[in-house]
Amino acid sequence: MQFGFAFLEAGSVRAKNTTNILIKNILDLYVGALCYWMFGYAFAFGKPGNLMIGGGYFFFINFPETELPLFFFHWVFAATATTIVSGAVAERTEFVSYLFYSVGLTGIIYPVVSHWAWSDEGWLANGPDVSYRDFAGSGVVHMVGGTAALVGAAILGPRIGRFDENGKPVVIHGHTVPLVALGGFILLFGFFAFNGGSQASVSQPGDAEVIANAVVNTILSGAAAATVTLSLSRLHFGEGKWSLLTTINGGLAGMVAICAGCDSVMAWGAVLTGIIAGIVYQLTSILVERLRVDDPLDAVAGKCLYY
Secondary structure: OHHHHHHHHHHHOOHHHHHHHHHHHHHHHHHHHHHHHHHHHHHHHOOOOOOOOOOOOHHHOOOOHHHHHHHHHHHHHHHHHHHHHHHHOOOOOOHHHHHHHHHHHHHHHHHHHHHHHHOOOOHHHHOOOOOOOOOOOHHHHHHHHHHHHHHHHHHHOOOOOOEOOOOOEOOOOOOOHHHHHHHHHHHHHHHHHHHHHHHOOOOOOOHHHHHHHHHHHHHHHHHHHHHHHHHHHHHHOOOOOOOHHHHHHHHHHHHHHHHHHOOOOOHHHHHHHHHHHHHHHHHHHHHHHHOOOOOOOOHHHHHOOOO
């Protein structure tokens, strides 16, 4: 997933900012790994814990080695949530500021939210009169990242030249279309592992069917959303051309939307989910722009508000 986000973001910004974008994506991985080892996993799944937060395994103290695969998998999820913001705040963020943000989201915010939903002790997973299920992170990963992206982009303000003196949007084109396309394809295949791997087992009876269902539903929802967004942008909203970035973001929106139930919904449900996600993605993208929030990659629309 990190490679896909890196290429997508690098191709969508101006050439002078490419190195900065790539460094931030690498930073998410490496700094995130250290933070998740020091205290992130402890806040997410540490024992003893309570309804709100975990409380053990800091620096792997008393950490059971049987949970190492779980640590690795959730570190990837944490890094994904963090990287979503990189695209939304592209071309406006100082490196040191982004470092502090990366530590906070990977080590504190994402772990606490994942504890709520995925820990046996979390209030969403085990609270009284609460029924919440998120198989592969529609809310826990993507809504968290999208919300952080919205807040970051709104606080930073738009790039110079993004809106004219009357507040009308001015398009700032990225510097290389092939990188955008490459990033989109990598993310497509990354979602297969992201959603299918959330089963966290391949050896028990029924695992293969769950994984296969998750993967097929992922591509169906993504395909439906991409088709809808491309058609809307061309036919209704009057862009007058076929938009590569809109198609890619629409597909990603559909795959994000199906994450929560990709293991269990039927094929027609995945297609319907994708159609709705595509429509809401387009509407949210327009709303964010009219609010003068500068989101170069539509991370907010694709990851957060429609959920």
